Amino acid sequence: MASHGARGRSGGRPTLEEVAARAGVGRGTVSRVINGSPRVSDATRAAVEAAVAELGYVPNTAARALAANRTDAIALVVPEPETRFFAEPYFSDMLRGVGAELSDTEMQLLLIFAGSDRERQRLAQYLAAHRVDGVLLVSVHADDPLPDLLAQLEIPAVISGPRSATETLTSVDSDNYGGGRSAVEHLLSRGRRKIAHITGRLDVYGAQRRVDGYRDALRDAGRQVDELLIEPGDFTEEGGRRAMTTLLARHPDLDAVFAGSDVMAAGARQVLREAGVRIPDDVALVGYDDSAIARHMDPPLTSVRQPIEEMGRAMIDLLLTEIADRRPAMSRGLERRHAVLSTELEVRASS
Amino acid sequence: MASHGARGRSGGRPTLEEVAARAGVGRGTVSRVINGSPRVSDATRAAVEAAVAELGYVPNTAARALAANRTDAIALVVPEPETRFFAEPYFSDMLRGVGAELSDTEMQLLLIFAGSDRERQRLAQYLAAHRVDGVLLVSVHADDPLPDLLAQLEIPAVISGPRSATETLTSVDSDNYGGGRSAVEHLLSRGRRKIAHITGRLDVYGAQRRVDGYRDALRDAGRQVDELLIEPGDFTEEGGRRAMTTLLARHPDLDAVFAGSDVMAAGARQVLREAGVRIPDDVALVGYDDSAIARHMDPPLTSVRQPIEEMGRAMIDLLLTEIADRRPAMSRGLERRHAVLSTELEVRASS
DNA sequence: ATCACTGGTGGGAGCGCTCCCACAGTACCT
DNA sequence: AGGTACTGTGGGAGCGCTCCCACCAGTGAT
Structure with a gap:
């Protein structure tokens, strides 16, 4: 008898069974109320809810998880x-x-x-x-x-x-393709003619799609895509610097750069600065992510914002x-x- | 590893019972092995471990939580x-x-x-x-x-x-009292004589203790504590500015400030700058927290580090x-x- | 009147584990 | 010889829930 149901009013947490007894209904009915089943009469539901409130009943998640095979x-x-x-x-x-x-x-x-x-x-x-x-x-x-x-x-x-x-x-x-496109279209609309692209790591699908957007925007505007204007970066600041250095050496006359991330844009900006290139007068710069970096850069960086939230x-x-x-x-x-x-x-x- | 062997009957996950059957032992014994009980012979333990590996058994946490009344x-x-x-x-x-x-x-x-x-x-x-x-x-x-x-x-x-x-x-x-003390003792050892303190929110116990440390350090050095050198802040940059402004008006001749946080120290620094006060030449500044702010401040800020990790x-x-x-x-x-x-x-x- | 149904309801049968008691076996005392 | 004290071991009895089947009105159609 010791091991049996001697726990009625003890200090433990109330169980479904106790709520059911209190409300004068069966276990199943309480379960239905708790889980919001529609198959319960209003009167019964009210009685159960009262009992739940009185006893301060809170379902035991472990038991529920075991019986229902889910964890919530x-x-x-x-x-x-x-x-x-x-x-x-x-x-x-x-x-x-x-x-x-x-x-x-x-x-x-x-x-x-x-x-x-x-x-x-x-x-x-x-x-x-x-x-x-x-x-x-x-x-x-x-x-x-x-x-x-x-x-x-x-x-x-x-x-x-x-x-x-x-x-x-x-x-x-997020629409990486569209984001890439819009960056380039914006630069074109500003009258830029020689637009370079520093890509992200190309084993990242999103980075590839941004390149696709870059290419198609140019193509659709009737421009030819110069593959030498596309230089791979790796999403890091250092990678941005390296790519910018390469691009600048190859095309001293470029007038815009679309970087695949704000961080890389920051790297590119440093190189441009050191080369005495003015932003945006000589070269326009666009980043990606619209991070804090973009807002605090000098000059503030145009950037593609993804709706992350x-x-x-x-x-x-x-x-x-x-x-x-x-x-x-x-x-x-x-x-x-x-x-x-x-x-x-x-x-x-x-x- | 050999993964799914010929599992029990259904495609479901193996249970304790199935492992027990496979190892030719009882449920209790498998449970003991799983839970690392020492009361199991080496031979049995090995047999159970083999069965566990063969079946790819992973305990069901919900069942364990329910039975043992714990969640891990x-x-x-x-x-x-x-x-x-x-x-x-x-x-x-x-x-x-x-x-x-x-x-x-x-x-x-x-x-x-x-x-x-x-x-x-x-x-x-x-x-x-x-x-x-x-x-x-x-x-x-x-x-x-x-x-x-x-x-x-x-x-x-x-x-x-x-x-x-x-x-x-x-x-x-962390030892806020000791931290406060050490900041002041350091300033004293540098020959500073009129040391102000910008406190944190005084409803935060730690902030109070830092004040206590400030007081006792001065006292133990034979100095008198001037309550007008203690100005409450609220852990914000703006609070630091306000407090510093007050202190500077009250004591134009102070030669050191101990701020209850780096952020407030940053606020204080601005006010000192604007007043043409040089750091550390005219006024020495010490912060608290040793945050990134401290390292990047100009000049870099002496600060009390807490071992947060x-x-x-x-x-x-x-x-x-x-x-x-x-x-x-x-x-x-x-x-x-x-x-x-x-x-x-x-x-x-x-x- | 019987036969569907329907909306409500009670409660048995588990879910897979731990706990703990019972008990076999061995060893070492009196 | 019996007693005592272990170490190992098996398995019953739950833990508190959900699921689902049985069942009981009522309601309308036949």
Whole structure:
């Protein structure tokens, strides 16, 4: 008898059963009320809600997770060391959008860093244990095995910045192609004739798309694309400097530069300065990301802004849909969805 | 590794029971192996481990949480909007320490922001549901109800920066008193005679302690403490400017200023500049926090560094101890522990 | 009158684990 | 010989929930 139901009024947390007894209904009915099922009469619902309030009942998540086979949690996985996470406003903006969109739901967000091998090991274990219902993946490199792992474990996932044109995961992206186009179109409209492009790392799909936008904008304006005006960078300031140096040596008469990121634009600006080139008088400069750097540069940098916060929201929307879709039946016609949000050109003094 | 073998029946994840069958032992024995109990013979342990590997068994956390009444997760609660979290390196350093210390354990870290009322509401629900085994509290204001809520729910918690000398929660702090002392002693040793102090918000315990250190350092050096040399700030740049303006008007002949934060020191510096006061020639300046601001100021700012990362580690240590202590018996002599880590003065050109 | 239905409801049967008691085996005392 | 004290081990009894089937009115159609 000691081990049996001697816990009626003890200090422990109330259970569904106790709420049911208090409300004079069955366990199933309380469960329905808690989960917002419509199949409950108003009177019963009110009685149950009263009992819940009186007892201060809070559902036991572990029990629910076990019985229903879901966790009500999703993970935002950042395959980078924490340092970068804090350094780049990208993540902070993304997190804001994600948090906002999630605040209407019961879902809990986990932030997981997987920069080191050790951390990745832990993450793999974590995912294998199905401790989350879905995963948000940001900043993934082309050769990352994480997406495959997620597919194999059949965990719903949404990636920001698809890895290629044939991304298998549901993805959210900003319109890198359109962003590249708009930068170049802007420069053309300002009367620039010889526009160079410093690209990002070309194993990043988005960087490629910006190059595509650059090419097509010129082509559609009836210009010929001079491949020697396209110089690869690597998203770093140093890379921007190197590329600019090369370009300047090759084409001393260029009159505009479109850099694939603000950071690279900052590097380019230094080189231009040192060469005595005036911005924007001699050379117009346009960056990408519209980061703090752009606003604080001298002169302030025209830059392509991505709606990062909105991307965060969109990722959550897609992920929740995918989780919900998977719930009733494991099959279903899984057509992958890809959202693309448009960018905006922020025009400043540098162009 | 050989992954999926001929798994039980369905395609689902293997359970303890299946591992037990495969290894030819009972459920209890597998559980003991999984949980590292010493009461298992080497032969049996090996057999179980083999079965685990073959089946790719990963424990079901929900089931474990339900049965054992623990979650193996702790929360880092930041009662601030996310914006501040990203803006201040304090959090990033803290998180690094916490993450490092946690990486040896099975514990999962959750990051929870509770800046808005809405978010706090959710947090309260979350804690009431006991979804974490313990809580790390950073940056808590004196009148915050959160600590009481935690106490009431009997959730182990560690606070960084105790709210008062009689903090009821286990706490980790840096030696604000010693830090204040060392700043003043340094200025005295440099021959400064009239040292002003711009304090932080005095409802923050740490700020008070820095004032105490300021006072005692002067006193112990045989100086009299002039209360008019102590001017309250509020940790902001603007507050630093205001305080400096007041002080300068009151004591045009002061030759040193100890600011309770780098940010306030930056504000003070502006006022001194505008007044034509040279740093350090006319007035020596010392800040607190040793943040990026200090390193980049002109001239570089002498500042008191707090071992924030180490504080993060200490918080985890204390929290894990507290969680472990609570496990066997809910009673036990709960003596509160308070760790205080020492600071270090980083001397630069401003003093 | 019977036969569908419908909206509501109760409660059994698990989910996969930990806890703990029972008990076999061995070893070392009286 | 029996007693005592271990070390290992198996498995029953839950943990608190969700799912789902059974069931009970009522309501209208037949």
